[in-house]
Amino acid sequence: MHPAISIKNISKNYGALQALDDVSLAIEPGEFFGLLGPNGAGKTTLISILAGLVKADHGHAAIMGADVQKNFRDARRMLGVVPQELVFDPFFTVRETLHFQSGYFGIKNNDAWIDEIMAALDLTNKADSNMRSLSGGMKRRVLVAQALVHRPPVIILDEPTAGVDVELRQSLWQFISRLNQDGHTIVLTTHYLEEAEALCQRIAMLKQGKIVALDTTANLLTRYGSVKKDGEGKTDLEDVFVNIMSGGAL
Amino acid sequence: MKNALNKPILEYGSGFPTLLRKEIKRFYKVAFQTVAAPVLTAILYLMIFGHVLEGKEIYGRLSYTAFLIPGLVMMTVLQNAFANTSSSLIQSKVTGNLVFVLLAPLSHFEFYAAYILAAVFRGIVVGLGVFLITAWYGLPDLEYPLWIMVFAFLGAAILGSLGLIAGIWADKYDQLAGFQNFFIMPATMLSGVFYSIHSLPPAWQMVSHFNPFFYMIDGFRYGFFGVSDISPWTSLVIVGSFFLVVSAIALRMLQKGYKLRH
Numbered sequence: 156m157h158p159a160i161s162i163k164n165i166s167k168n169y170g171a172l173q174a175l176d177d178v179s180l181a182i183e184p185g186e187f188f189g190l191l192g193p194n195g196a197g198k199t200t201l202i203s204i205l206a207g208l209v210k211a212d213h214g215h216a217a218i219m220g221a222d223v224q225k226n227f228r229d230a231r232r233m234l235g236v237v238p239q240e241l242v243f244d245p246f247f248t249v250r251e252t253l254h255f256q257s258g259y260f261g262i263k264n265n266d267a268w269i270d271e272i273m274a275a276l277d278l279t280n281k282a283d284s285n286m287r288s289l290s291g292g293m294k295r296r297v298l299v300a301q302a303l304v305h306r307p308p309v310i311i312l313d314e315p316t317a318g319v320d321v322e323l324r325q326s327l328w329q330f331i332s333r334l335n336q337d338g339h340t341i342v343l344t345t346h347y348l349e350e351a352e353a354l355c356q357r358i359a360m361l362k363q364g365k366i367v368a369l370d371t372t373a374n375l376l377t378r379y380g381s382v383k384k385d386g387e388g389k390t391d392l393e394d395v396f397v398n399i400m401s402g403g404a405l
Numbered sequence: 406m407k408n409a410l411n412k413p414i415l416e417y418g419s420g421f422p423t424l425l426r427k428e429i430k431r432f433y434k435v436a437f438q439t440v441a442a443p444v445l446t447a448i449l450y451l452m453i454f455g456h457v458l459e460g461k462e463i464y465g466r467l468s469y470t471a472f473l474i475p476g477l478v479m480m481t482v483l484q485n486a487f488a489n490t491s492s493s494l495i496q497s498k499v500t501g502n503l504v505f506v507l508l509a510p511l512s513h514f515e516f517y518a519a520y521i522l523a524a525v526f527r528g529i530v531v532g533l534g535v536f537l538i539t540a541w542y543g544l545p546d547l548e549y550p551l552w553i554m555v556f557a558f559l560g561a562a563i564l565g566s567l568g569l570i571a572g573i574w575a576d577k578y579d580q581l582a583g584f585q586n587f588f589i590m591p592a593t594m595l596s597g598v599f600y601s602i603h604s605l606p607p608a609w610q611m612v613s614h615f616n617p618f619f620y621m622i623d624g625f626r627y628g629f630f631g632v633s634d635i636s637p638w639t640s641l642v643i644v645g646s647f648f649l650v651v652s653a654i655a656l657r658m659l660q661k662g663y664k665l666r667h
Contacts, residue, residue: 232510238504257423259420259510259511260420261423
């Protein structure tokens, strides 16, 4: 069986800036995987390469065995991406937006599934509202719905809770956890490390385009069990993160 | 919500029809701006130039108003086809929502075909609107309808392709405005919409022959009157070749992901 996501020796430069440096990684089907790192570490570049939005200078990436460049149709059909920015098309309603997104994947007669997603994300009563009229939190829900219209087995969420209120964050995580329990592979980037600690089974940490830590969440916490800043209480993922980013050895 | 992965396997077709429908619906939603406004502009041209140049004959038998109508129709077709692709792309790029199309399994051919056919559709809808309204001033002949349709389609497809190239190339609205104001607009205005190039001094006649827009207008006008400044077959070869060139450039940009997939 192919890994849900396979990344082999990926490098990417933007001029003199090396965004990714020989990154290799495999994420198994059904995992809830965290991709962490400070701003500019290369997380979004890596996600963009998987989504086909950015081309790697070197290396290969595949979704469920489909190369993201050579077999882009299969790769994109198996991947749903929730982008970091709150982007939307101001011409259309929520329902139109989801119908178009479904149609871009060549799926016909998808109304029942679209209705289900809208109900699950509490968007039903906004279905005929123009995207411009929605609050930021509602727009974020539509982005999640758009990533799910083609029922992808692999879902990547790029900082989906940035700037959203606590209530929405919690309902979003409940929803994403349910998708994971149903068998979807979830890849998450977030700066809320307590969320990553609670949700992710395995975590990779990126720093200046390189993977500097890759292990199960439990192992990372155990390995760094003695790095609590104030020397008291239980070590959490934030302590581990700070230690690794400040150059702590694995 | 039921488990999505346990549902029947989806059957995937092409995303092209949906992208085409979305691009058509996009301009239809603002039809007052995208259809009614250019029709009004064309009518104003006709009223002003038709009145000022009343009594002037072209090709020895056509009233100036009759001569002007096909030119105005074609100018409207061209400008609106360009506007459809260029404005859609620059808006989607600036606001970031182009990502939804880029994430989908659409090939560069599907992307190109959807944007260009939507541009052709808008160009012809607006052109038809201008034709129907201006026909009130005097219905022009329709000698060879097939020539009219061929040149309308090719002209709109060329300008749609140029709009796509400009929309991809431009990072900002003012860059797109520069492309439109310093290339599309002069080439359109100097293409013989308002005059026969035989009325120009020899040097300017020569210059006009380097303007591909001239052949679009002249060939289109031939379909109405059966007379033109040059042979419609020559125009067809030049316009067809130009279409292949701009299509090849646009397709290459899409295939390489120029300014779209970094």
